[in-house]
Amino acid sequence: MKTAKIVGQIPPSGIRVFFDLVLGMKDVISLGVGEPDFVTPWNIRERAIYAVEEGYTSYTSNKGLVELRREISKFLKNKHGLDYDPEEEILITVGVSEAFDLSLRAIIDRGDRILIPEPAYVSYRPITMLCGGTPVSINTSPGSNFKITPKDISRLCDKKTKAMILNYPNNPTGASYSKKELKAISEVILKRDLIMISDEIYGDLTYDFEHTPFATLPKMKERTIYLNGFSKSYAMTGWRVGYACGPKSLIGAMTKIHQYTMLCASIISQMAAVEALKSGERSVQEMKREYRRRREFVISRLNEIGLSCHRPEGAFYAFPSIKETRLSSLEFSRRLLEKEKVAVVPGTAFGSLGEGYLRLSYASNMDKLKEALLGIERFVKSLSQI
Amino acid sequence: MNEIIEILERDARATPEEIAKMLGMTSKAVALAIKKMEKEGIILKYKAIINREMSKEERNDVRALIEVKLTPQKNVGFDHLAERIYQFPEVTSCYLMSGTYDLLVVVEGGNIHTVSSFVSEKLSPMEGVRGTVTHFILKKYKEDGDILKQPERSKRPAISL
Incomplete structure (x- = not known):
């Protein structure tokens, strides 16, 4: 059947395949989520x-x-x-x-x-x-x-x-x-x-x-x-x-x-x-303090690892550059997932200007963040040794 | 300072380096602040939270809440008597209460007999203790803010926009 022309013109979500890969894998440490890491109060x-x-x-x-x-x-x-x-x-x-x-x-x-x-x-x-x-x-x-x-x-x-x-x-x-x-x-x-x-x-x-x-x-x-x-x-x-x-x-x-x-x-x-x-207001304030601490931790670790990252002023995402690694966002994300079981979102999910970046969500508890960043560190080190 | 406490209360194993990163301080400053709080008795100690039902060890898994009525003493009120009671190692918590009784004493023992013998032989005969009511805990669901079971696996998908 023929669909409307305009639907054909909408850019396809190129990372669907990558998403399916993540969702099909067990025991993934996920920094790929666009929602808070706790259930509704x-x-x-x-x-x-x-x-x-x-x-x-x-x-x-x-x-x-x-x-x-x-x-x-x-x-x-x-x-x-x-x-x-x-x-x-x-x-x-x-x-x-x-x-x-x-x-x-x-x-x-x-x-x-x-x-x-x-x-x-x-x-x-x-x-x-x-x-x-x-x-x-x-x-x-x-x-x-x-x-x-x-x-x-x-x-x-x-x-x-x-x-x-x-x-x-x-x-x-x-x-x-x-x-x-x-x-x-x-x-x-x-x-x-x-x-x-x-x-x-x-x-x-x-x-x-x-x-x-x-x-x-x-x-x-x-x-x-x-x-x-x-x-x-x-x-x-x-x-x-x-x-x-x-x-x-x-x-x-x-x-x-x-x-x-x-x-x-x-x-x-x-x-x-x-x-x-x-x-709600009280728990919102508590949550904000917690996210701020995670932000500081993640940004400081990313820069330590050598993925340069500006300090985001809000939300719960870090958006580091991976240009130094010379990998595309998708390639970096795919290999990181396969090697370290850490899931992130390739920047290109947010348009072509996202090439060379990753979106890391810090809406995950501290233990998971530490573990995920260790995985990223190992992965980046393994790249520079080649 | 307060944020350091908040972090340690949730995870006592967080290192000064990690806390420093979270708060944008130097790890030296964090270590110093922690030392200071330890010295001042703000931080008393660091413990693990054990789910006794899972640990299979028989030790100290019977717990009772005991309501204690006291005769207050001149000048010191209930403090002296409370002190005599809470020094026993069987006592894990001790509170002065408002209402129909005076002290709430939480006692732990290996089995029902150790707890009941503590009550009948040590607590009840003590001078100034007018009466006790003992409640045994049948099952613990939540303690000090911690739910005593393995957290459920997160139901959110691992990736979303």
Whole structure:
């Protein structure tokens, strides 16, 4: 059967084969995971079990449970001073992935250009293409700690440029932005009349300064779609709950698409998310301290081993360079897996700009991290002896 | 300093070099801080957590919680009596409680008889002890924050984006 042309044009995920190799192997020490290494806190799980017992098994309002929208509104107000009306400016989605998809579908007209700092999360480029948009890459490199500058935006902007996607802290590079840096970016966004799609799913995991939501910057709230969810902060990846906040017109448009495609997020997950917001802040802080220690450990070990690595300011990923070894990302990862049973993600999973890098997740306990880094050390040494 | 404690409480075997890397300090500074805390008695000692049910050794695997009622003494309250009680090697923990009794004494012994003879021969006859109630522990599920079984294998896939 013939599929749509556009599907054929989406770059295939070249590392599927590598992923299958990892998943088929036993006793792998994994630094390849894009999710926290613990299960959802018990109080949240218990709430979901109880919700099922109580008979909460129906659809919810398309926008999501009003109780959850109110909690999110309250949470954003308390934590960041952000004001979103739970009735018209918040939409509950099936993870940030859906919220992201809806954002692009709601704004892209055929031929619109969307700026994407790269290396980037895997879905940004394909979804832009599926919506009929043209992805425009903003190259980032370790020289600038994988950050973009206002100049980059100006240089690449033209009349057809509609929006920019900014993910900070970034998956895979860990790059994040201080308030000052964001302010400078926001000035160009305003000048060029762009929409900002701000994916802040790792916002709670910012280590060296306070995380600043893009929408808190002057004049940005009316042109920003703020995306966040429960996956990373509350270890709730499998529950699939996220949310989008933004101006009424955009959230309204997104809700329209959402009601025809998803209808609503799972009521059980939404109930659990309410509990997460009511209880969670303390454990989030504890988790952040733990991740920060792991970050320091991993970065310092990687540099010791000779894989140069900048200090990521957030998320739970290190993104070291392996250019010295002269192996491709995929080759390095494959051989490391075969020799030492250590799984990492080749940088090329995040676009061609990821060539020469690896993504190492430090969402693993200390013992595993130590063991994995010893494996990497042995592997790198064995390379230099040839 | 507090973060060093947090790390050691979770893994007492973490070396000063490793802790230094985690906290961005020099290992010398970490070693010094640990020494200081040991000297000041903030860190008392380092122990392994044993799951007795798995270890198959019969030693000290019977444990009882004993509620003890005391007659307080002039000037020292319960402290002297508590001291006389907690010095016994059978006593693993001893707390002064609010409520219907005064001391909660945790006693460990090789079998039920060693524990009961401790209660009947040493604890109960002691001057100032007005009465005891002994509860034997049948099974331990969780102790001091540690769940006493082998952690389950992680259910998350080994690689994801």
